[in-house]
Every structure is written in structure tokens, then in C-alpha cells.
Amino acid sequence: LKLMGCDVASFGDYEAPPERAVPLIFDDTFGGVYKKLLFSLDGTKLLGGILVGDASEYGTFSILAKGTQPLPCQPHELLVGKTGGSALGGVDAMPDEAQICSCNNVSKGAICHAIREGNLDSVGAVKSCTRAGTGCGGCMPLVTDLFNAELKKAGKVVVNHLCEHFPLSRTELFAVVKVKELKSFDAVIEHCGQGNGCEICKPAVASILASLWNEVIVGDEHATLQDTNDRFLANMQRGGLYSVVPRVAGGEITPDKLIVLGDVAKKYGLYTKITGGQRFESGHAYGKALRTVKSCVGTTWCRYGVQDSVGFAVRVENRYKGVRAPHKVKMAVSGCVRECAEAQGKDVGLVATEKGYNLYVCGNGGAKPRHADLLVGDIDEETAIKYIDRFFMYYIMTADRLTRTSVWCDKLEGGIGHIRDVVVNDKLGIAAELEAMMQRLVDTYECEWAAVVKDPEKRKRFSQFVNTDETESCIEIVPERGQARPEFWPNEVVSLEQFRMLDGRTLGEHEAEETAAMSDSIEWVPVGKTWDFPKDGGATIKYGKVQIAVFNFSSRGEWYATQNMCPHKKAFVLGRGILGDAAGTPKVACPLHKKTFSLKTGESLQGEEYHIRTFSVRVDGDDVLLKLPSTELLDGELATEIGCQLATSCQTSCSSAAAQPRELLEV
Ligand code: SF4
Ligand code: FES
Incomplete structure (x- = not known):
């Protein structure tokens, strides 16, 4: 349900009377979130509930309410979580009858049975055998976790190899490329891979090379490793066409610049659209890189603003633009606790306070929404930049390919507590190195669009055909x-x-x-x-x-x-x-x-x-x-x-x- 921009959900027996149920209520007036969960009198069973303002846990809660097993955690942990990890204890704690794939109505028990009895050896085989994950695909992370858990139970080694060409995970490969200072795909595959690579490892290696050495991605040695979006610096759309998103830091733009954009669009008859957030921002909309730094108007105009959220957003965007990562990264800065920039739904979110900023990390919107965790409160801009450097680089070094920060955090042993230890408390003693690595990327940033525009040889690659200047439309x-x-x-x-x-x-x-x-x-x-x-x-x-x-x-x-x-x-x-x-x-x-x-x-x-x-x-x-x-x-x-x-x-x-x-x- 969504009422006037507010998520609302109810599940199970949400009207259970006091003779049968005990309620626990979480009421966050500042964040506009209200959750009421009803438990059995002995607190061992979730009966139902109502969620307002944040319905991201609806799926998990409704599975728990449907099941007959006792709760895998204390009732209050469903509302406030457990320090350093998921309150629900991962897939292992789910009852067998928990519905994993709602598109095809496949339960946890059915998936585990198929893996055990069918001796299934890949997630693909699980999908074919059970049909789980063959609908919208939203349950694939759970299916993968179940597959890995079953393999582990059977004493089989769970490998996380990138693909058939590299017997290493992305994290391991990152470390090898860094230590050996490998600078090209040929050098990487010669050193620790085999064969000619593929559509999985080539973009992954290209991303690692960019995250470490920051050579322009459209350079001759790197261009054909990239997915088409990075190769042509735009997002491929239906029919093989591309969309181009100009970078407008913080969404601030002058009327003259707007007119230039309009003139170009008019000249080439382009379809034009402001971003999904109805704003002018973004930039590397095609890359697994920093996308937007969303901001509200803050003290520039707003009567409630306590910090210059636009100015800080522009600074943050200009610092991290072009940095390649395992997946896209979104950031936002809100000018006060009213949170109009929705910073707590971003990978990195800054919410202004009277004393500075609260820094949130690992939030996510999209198909698997996750509220960000507070990393540290009331810090000034310099400290915030220092912690973002460390956080962002630690994520780049250790996450699997195509893993958002939210999933990375949930899978990381110790979760947000571990990230805080690394980023804020420097328990691993690598904070200075992380900062230096990020500073190197910032210092060596080169605009890849300019690299193409200024080089006639690179521009040639954007022609439709190599043997004629003709062009032709390929879709109606x-x-x-x-x-x-x-x-x-x-x-x-x-x-x-x-x-x-x-x-x-x-x-x-x-x-x-x-x-x-x-x-x-x-x-x-x-x-x-x-x-x-x-x-x-x-x-x-x-x-x-x-x-x-x-x-x-x-x-x-x-x-x-x-x-x-x-x-x-x-x-x-x-x-x-x-x-x-x-x-x-x-x-x-x-x-x-x-x-x-x-x-x-x-x-x-x-x-x-x-x-x-x-x-x-x-x-x-x-x-x-x-x-x-x-x-x-x-x-x-x-x-x-x-x-x-x-x-x-x-x-x-x-x-x-x-x-x-x-x-x-x-x-
Ligand atoms: S978050 Fe605060 S400062 Fe920003 S627009 Fe909303 S009310 Fe104004
Ligand atoms: S795989 Fe779908 S168009 Fe080629």
C-alpha cells in the first residue's frame, strides 16, 4: 500500500485482541515511522502487525506470521534489531514452510529438499528444478543464501569464484591486482586466470583496474572490457539506443546552461526527461560508480535548514564522481532532520544537525529497500569526508561484484558494528591506507566524456558503421x-x-x-x-x-x-x-x-x-x-x-x- 507517498502495510492477525496478543510499538515521530507488532502472550510467535512509513520488512514479517515455528529472536529485536547482525539470524532460522519465492509459491523446505535430494550443484540448477527465482527474481539473494547454507551443511566447499576464468572471488582478485600492481586485463588473466575472459570477469576486472589505477575507461586497453554502458558512456535502452544524463552537481543549474541542454535536445530531436527524482542531477548514470548526490535546498532557501546541504552535496559529488565500485552508489544530503533528500535510503546519507551532520550508510531503495544505519553522529564536514573516503574504499575492496552496500553490510560478519570499527575506530589499522587510496582516485580523475570529445580516434568508435558514414534507425x-x-x-x-x-x-x-x-x-x-x-x-x-x-x-x-x-x-x-x-x-x-x-x-x-x-x-x-x-x-x-x-x-x-x-x- 502507498498512501500519499507513505508506505503502509498490514499482515497476519493485525487486530488480535488483548486476550490473545501483546503489542510492541515503535513510534518515530521524527522519521514518520510507526510499527505495531502483535505477539502471542508468551512472546514466542508473531501474530500480525501494522507498518506505516517503512514497510520494507513486510515480506519477512508476513512469512514469520504465517509460519508455525517459534520466533528465532526476542520480540523487541524485530523492531530495533540486534547489535552487529540480523535479528532474524539469516535463512537458517527461517521455518521450512516460509515462502521464499512468492511468484511461484516455493517454500524454503522445498528448495532445501531439492538441493539435498537432487544433489544440485548450482543456483541455476536450483532455479530450473524448483522454479524459485524464475519470476521477478526478487528472491534470488535468499535462494542463493539457502543454496550456500545447504552446501555448507553437506560439507561441500562454497566457492565464490568470479567465473570459469578466475578461481578467485572479486575480493581476492582485488587484493591480487593491488599487490601485484597489475594494470591490464591481459596481465591479470595471465597472472591468475585462464582462457579469454567473458562478459562477467571482463567488466569486473575493468572496474577493479579503474578503482585502483584510475586510467580513463575508454582508453584502448580498457574500452572493450567494459559493458556497453561504460564503453559508450551512456545507458543502453530499448532497440540499442542510449540515454545520456548530463552531470549537474547537486542539481543546481543556471538558466543559460538549461538553455544549452534544451538547444542540443532540440537540434537532435531527443526525447527528454528530468531524472526519476524529478531533478537535474546524476552524471555517471551508466556506470557502477557514484551516481547522484541528492540534496534538498537546506540553508540556501529553506526556513528549517540548519546546514548548507546543497553546498556540501556539490562538494561530495565532485569528490567522488567517476569512482568505480562493485555496484552503483548513491548519496544524499538533507539540510535538517526532516530529511527531504531521503538520505537514509542511500548508500551514504548525511543529515544535518545543529552541530554538523549525522552520517548514515548502507541504505537502499529499489527492489530491496533498507533503512540506512547511523554510522556516527554530529560530525563536521571534514570528518564526514574522511569517514566517507574510508567507508567507500573499504566497500570497493571487499564487496562481491554487483553487490550494493546494503547487501554487503548484511552479509559482512559483524555488520554495521564491523564497518564502524574499521571506518571510525580504525580497528584494522588501515584507515590511512583507505584514505590515501581514495585521495589518489580523486587526484587522478579525468572526465571520460572530454577524453572522447577531444580525441578524433575515440570519437570514431561512436559511429554506427565503420565502412560508411550512413546511419540508419533500427527501431520504429x-x-x-x-x-x-x-x-x-x-x-x-x-x-x-x-x-x-x-x-x-x-x-x-x-x-x-x-x-x-x-x-x-x-x-x-x-x-x-x-x-x-x-x-x-x-x-x-x-x-x-x-x-x-x-x-x-x-x-x-x-x-x-x-x-x-x-x-x-x-x-x-x-x-x-x-x-x-x-x-x-x-x-x-x-x-x-x-x-x-x-x-x-x-x-x-x-x-x-x-x-x-x-x-x-x-x-x-x-x-x-x-x-x-x-x-x-x-x-x-x-x-x-x-x-x-x-x-x-x-x-x-x-x-x-x-x-x-x-x-x-x-x-
Ligand atoms: S530537509 Fe530540512 S532543510 Fe532540507 S528542505 Fe527539508 S525541511 Fe528544509
Ligand atoms: S539478449 Fe535480449 S536483445 Fe540480445
Whole structure:
């Protein structure tokens, strides 16, 4: 429930009378949070409750209220927590009947039984066997915890290796890269990995290198390691388009600068939107890095403000902008305890007091909201910066990949107490080192957008094709509310049926070559120079009406070419995918949803029906040539318009599309 911006929830027997229930009430007038929990008379069972202002524990509480097991903690610990860890004692303390996956109604007991009896050896196997986590995916952290707990009980070693290429966790890899002062992916994989890397380890290593050495991420050695967002400094959207978010520190902007933004948007006919928070801020909206430092107006304008929250937010944002981390990091500064910037829902939150600031850490919004923990109270700005340096760098050094600070804190032995010991009390004696590491990142910051704008060679990478200056739209654009947006994608079922339909009409590689050979139309076609294609990366060429992705897999000394269209959503993006190998098979990962395809055969490496067309490549001196049938023959199979029209024909039912394939394909 959400009433006028306020979270409200009730669960279980929230009206249980005094003869059966004893209430415990938490009433935070300042924070606008009220929680009433009703317990059995002996305090061993949660019966129901009401949550106002913070309903983040609704899922856990309702599971407890539904179960028949006694509480795994003292009643008051459900409201105020236990020092140094979760009051609920993790997944082990949950009853067997606790519902873990609400999308598919799978209980803890069913998952544990399947792991034990089915001898399941991966989280993926648990998902396939029980269907837990195959809906919205919100329960995956719990499913993973259960899997790890069961493995541990069975005496099996729980490994946290990054992927098949590195027998190390991210934390271990970070330490090795730091100690050995490794500066490139090649050096890292040579020192402690194997194979050619993949879409999991390449961005993770790129992030570690950036967090330690801070070389510009679009440099030649690093660019193709990045996920597409970091490679092109923008957020990939539907149809392979990108959104760009200008950095506006603290959300403060002059009218003249606003006019410049408006002029650019007008010139290029861009869809424009203020951020989700209805503000001008952000910057590295595409990176696993500092995103925003949200602020209220504080003493600049507000009659309640006790500190200059905007000024401090601008300082904090300019200090940490561009710092790469295991996941995105959000911060906020509120000018008084009314907390209009919602700082306690951020990774780092500062709430102004008469004496300075209260520093909160490890808060989160999104799918798994978590209220931040107070790290330390009433500190001045210098002390706050010092503690944020230490906190942020300790997180970068020790968190797993794609782990937000909230999850990191909950999994860390000792939780917030341990973080306080490291950051405030310097119990590990590493505070000075953490500060020095962060200062180095601050001192070596280089604007990556400027690095591209100033370098013509880097700018070339932003061209759609390497062999022509032409551009073409790859998704239908439709008007909405006075602006343009890409047409909706078809759903999964329609998407697969469209692929089958298209596949049924596509000639296999040899069939196409034979047909072309018969008509004398197959030939080696020059498509560019070797330097047009980045090392260990791809670029796209246009041939007739067809887009082809060409890959320079330099670490294997091999070249590959495939259709550029990913068959999943008919998006023209494969040339921007990350190269790697799966058990030695060279592959490309689609940048949109990470489906992977063999570069040798075009088959899906996830065992899916989707596959892609491949072409032979030859390098003659500096020239790159592809063995291709005539443009007429290939246009009939793979012209951009075919995919473009299919990609957005979700309104058309698939059966009607399948019934008229020829019309659809005659474009
Ligand atoms: S948090 Fe305080 S200072 Fe900031 S806008 Fe709200 S009331 Fe004003
Ligand atoms: S479009 Fe979804 S994986 Fe490529």
C-alpha cells in the first residue's frame, strides 16, 4: 500500500485482541515511522502487525506470521534489531514452510529438499528444478543464501569464484591486482586466470583496474572490457539506443546552461526527461560508480535548514564522481532532520544537525529497500569526508561484484558494528591506507566524456558503421505525449515465434553459400582495415541493407563475423557485445540481456533456440574481407528493416504475423 507517498502495510492477525496478543510499538515521530507488532502472550510467535512509513520488512514479517515455528529472536529485536547482525539470524532460522519465492509459491523446505535430494550443484540448477527465482527474481539473494547454507551443511566447499576464468572471488582478485600492481586485463588473466575472459570477469576486472589505477575507461586497453554502458558512456535502452544524463552537481543549474541542454535536445530531436527524482542531477548514470548526490535546498532557501546541504552535496559529488565500485552508489544530503533528500535510503546519507551532520550508510531503495544505519553522529564536514573516503574504499575492496552496500553490510560478519570499527575506530589499522587510496582516485580523475570529445580516434568508435558514414534507425520511433520514443518490444513468446518464423525463411550458411555459388554471386568483400576493429572487440559494417558485426578477437589471433541483430529482441547490437570464451568456445554476449552465442557456429551457448548467422572472415595485409553472397540474396534474409519491423510488431499477434511472413518480409 502507498498512501500519499507513505508506505503502509498490514499482515497476519493485525487486530488480535488483548486476550490473545501483546503489542510492541515503535513510534518515530521524527522519521514518520510507526510499527505495531502483535505477539502471542508468551512472546514466542508473531501474530500480525501494522507498518506505516517503512514497510520494507513486510515480506519477512508476513512469512514469520504465517509460519508455525517459534520466533528465532526476542520480540523487541524485530523492531530495533540486534547489535552487529540480523535479528532474524539469516535463512537458517527461517521455518521450512516460509515462502521464499512468492511468484511461484516455493517454500524454503522445498528448495532445501531439492538441493539435498537432487544433489544440485548450482543456483541455476536450483532455479530450473524448483522454479524459485524464475519470476521477478526478487528472491534470488535468499535462494542463493539457502543454496550456500545447504552446501555448507553437506560439507561441500562454497566457492565464490568470479567465473570459469578466475578461481578467485572479486575480493581476492582485488587484493591480487593491488599487490601485484597489475594494470591490464591481459596481465591479470595471465597472472591468475585462464582462457579469454567473458562478459562477467571482463567488466569486473575493468572496474577493479579503474578503482585502483584510475586510467580513463575508454582508453584502448580498457574500452572493450567494459559493458556497453561504460564503453559508450551512456545507458543502453530499448532497440540499442542510449540515454545520456548530463552531470549537474547537486542539481543546481543556471538558466543559460538549461538553455544549452534544451538547444542540443532540440537540434537532435531527443526525447527528454528530468531524472526519476524529478531533478537535474546524476552524471555517471551508466556506470557502477557514484551516481547522484541528492540534496534538498537546506540553508540556501529553506526556513528549517540548519546546514548548507546543497553546498556540501556539490562538494561530495565532485569528490567522488567517476569512482568505480562493485555496484552503483548513491548519496544524499538533507539540510535538517526532516530529511527531504531521503538520505537514509542511500548508500551514504548525511543529515544535518545543529552541530554538523549525522552520517548514515548502507541504505537502499529499489527492489530491496533498507533503512540506512547511523554510522556516527554530529560530525563536521571534514570528518564526514574522511569517514566517507574510508567507508567507500573499504566497500570497493571487499564487496562481491554487483553487490550494493546494503547487501554487503548484511552479509559482512559483524555488520554495521564491523564497518564502524574499521571506518571510525580504525580497528584494522588501515584507515590511512583507505584514505590515501581514495585521495589518489580523486587526484587522478579525468572526465571520460572530454577524453572522447577531444580525441578524433575515440570519437570514431561512436559511429554506427565503420565502412560508411550512413546511419540508419533500427527501431520504429513513435510519438507519445509530444515526444518521440521507441516502439514497445514484443513479449518473450511473440519474440520467439517471430524468430522461428524468420529462421524458417533464412538459408543456412552452407545452403546460402551453395545457392550463391550457383549464381556466381559469392565473393570476398573488403569491409574495412584491421585498425577499424578494436582489439578483442567488435564493430559493425553495412553491406547492402544488412548490418554485420565483425570481431577482432586479437587475444586468440582470430576474426569472426555474425549478423548484428540479436535474435532475442531483434536489436542491432551484437557488434557492441563483449567477447570471451565458454570452455574454450569463442563467444559474444549480447549487451542487452547477455544471451551468448558461439562465434564459430552461431549457436546459443545457453541451450536456447535462438541462434545467429555467421560469416567467414579473411585478413589480407591490412584489409579485412568477408565471404558474402550478393547483397540481393542477403537483403532478402537479414535486411535491417525486417528485424526493425519484427522488433516492434508486438501489437500484431504472432500467429497473424506468422500467417503473413512474406508480406512482413517484403520490405
Ligand atoms: S530537509 Fe530540512 S532543510 Fe532540507 S528542505 Fe527539508 S525541511 Fe528544509
Ligand atoms: S536483445 Fe535480449 S539478449 Fe540480445
